[in-house]
Amino acid sequence: MQTVSFSSAEVVPSWTVGELVVHRVDEVPLPAPTGRWLLPGATAEVVARHDWLRPDFADRDGALRLASHSFAFSVNGLRVLVDTGIGNGKPRANPAWHDLRTDYPERLAAAGFPPDSVDLVLLTHLHTDHVGWNTRAQDGGWVPTFPIARYVTSRTEREFWAGHPMDEARTQMFRDSVHPVEKAGQLDLVDLPEAGLDLAPGLRLLPTPGHTPGHFAVRLDSAGETALITGDCVHHPVQLPEPGIGSCVDIDPRQSEATRRTLLAALADTGTLVLGTHFPPPTAGRVTGGAGRHRLTPVPPDSGPGTD
DSSP states (O other): OOEEOOOTTOOOOEEEETTEEEEEEEEEEEOTHHHHHHOTTOOHHHHHTOGGGTTTTBOTTSOBOEEEEEEEEEETTEEEEEOOOSOSSOOOSSTTTTTOEEOHHHHHHHTTOOGGGOOEEEOSSOOHHHHGGGEEEETTEEEESSTTOEEEEEHHHHHHHHTSOOOHHHHHHHHHHTHHHHHTTOEEEEOOOTTOEEEETTEEEEEOOSSSTTOEEEEEEETTEEEEEOTTSSOSGGGTTOTTOOOTTOSSHHHHHHHHHHHHHHHTTSOOEEEOSSOOTTOEEEEESSTTOOEEEEOOOSBSTTOO
C-alpha cells in the first residue's frame, strides 16, 4: 500500500492559456522501474543522446521520470477533468498501483474542483491508470466519484474493449472503475471524426489512435492561444526526438508511431502548450525543432512548484 499525503500549504500548479487556467492535479509519482517497463526502447544509451531530458525528465543513470495526474479547467461554463488516474484502495496487479492511499480528492478541492462540482470527465482512453478515480468506495462497493458529471470516452474505445479478451486484472478494473459509471447512466460515448469533435467552444477532442483504438487528445483554444493534453499518445518527452519508441502496451504500435509523428509535426514551433499526462514536473512545454530533433522546451507553471 502506497500512501501519499497532501499539505494544505501546497499550491496546485497551473498554466494560463488565453482566458483559461489549466490546473495539474497530482496523484502520485511513478517509481523508476515504470519507465523501463513502459518504454523499453528508451534505454540509457538512447536517453543519453538527449542532454535536455536531464534533470527534469530523466535521472543521471538514464531512468525516465513519470507521474500520474489529471488536468482540470473551466471552459464555457463547464468544469472539466481530463483522466482520473489510478484511484484509491483498488486491487491492481501492478504493485505500484495496488491499494493506493492518496489525497487526490483534497488536491482536486485545492484546485477549486471538489468532486461534486465537476461537470465533465474526459477519459482519453480506458486504461487502468486513467480511470481509477472514476469511482470511490462506498458501502462495500464502488460509486461514481463525480455525482453530477457526464463521463465521456469514444465509442470506438468502449466497443473495442467490449469485444477484446481481457485478463482478470483488466476485468477487475472494468468492474470497479467503468461498470459503476455505466450503471449510473453517466458514461457517454461519442463518435470522433478525423478532424475532431467540439464539445464546447474552445474544447475539442482529437482522435489520436494507436495506443488504444479510440484514444483521443484534448485541445483547448482561448484568446488566440492553444494547449494540448496528450493522454498516452505521448508518454514521455523522450518520444519527441525518438517517435519510434513505443509503449509496451500499445494496441497498434505502427499506428501509435504514425499518430505521434503526425501530431509532433503539427505541434512543432506553433507555440502550443503541450501538457503531458505522464510528464513529470515541469509537465508542460512547447515542441520545438524539426523531425528527429524535436524537443520539449519546458514552460514552468504560473503557480505552484517551479514558480519563481
